[in-house]
Amino acid sequence: MKKIVAGFLILIFGLFITYKYLYHDHRDISSEKSLYTLTVKDLLKEFLANESSANRKYLDKAITIKGKITSIDDKNSTIVIDDKVFVIMSELTKIELNSNVSVQGRLIGFDSLLEEIKIDQAQIK
Incomplete structure (x- = not known):
């Protein structure tokens, strides 16, 4: 009987941990402070020089990018800065x-083929 109760408690504990892992609170980038503030030219230069190093430094971090808006898509709420x-x-x-503009958001990747940086959860600063 003790083994059944212990097994049941372990199962409940495991389910609780799994639930907390899968359904944790989402990150609010707008409330975070930018770790880096750069121009598009400077950020692109770092990615072209050493992509893996730049990924370690900027990937999934809140950053602020400064540049000129070259494209706006109202339908999808997207903009392109400095192409x-x-x-x-x-x-x-x-x-x-x-x-x-200055835009704060989370850097989610660099497309080396198109030489394009991707940012999400962004807002104008």
Whole structure:
């Protein structure tokens, strides 16, 4: 009987840990402080020089990018900065094409084929 109770408690504990792991609170990038503030040119230069080093430094981190808006897609809430940074906005506010902006978001990757940096959960600073 003690083995059944112990096994049941271990099972319940394991299910609880699994639930907490799978359904944890999501990260709120907008409330985080940017670890780095860079221009598009400087960030791209680092990725082109050494992609793995730049990934270790910036990947999944809150960063601020400065540059000029070269494309806006209202339908998908995305913008492109300096033709090299693809940004998925948390919400698209009133912005104009060719205006200079600072955008804070989470760097999610670098496409070496297109030489394009990808950022999500972004907002205008």
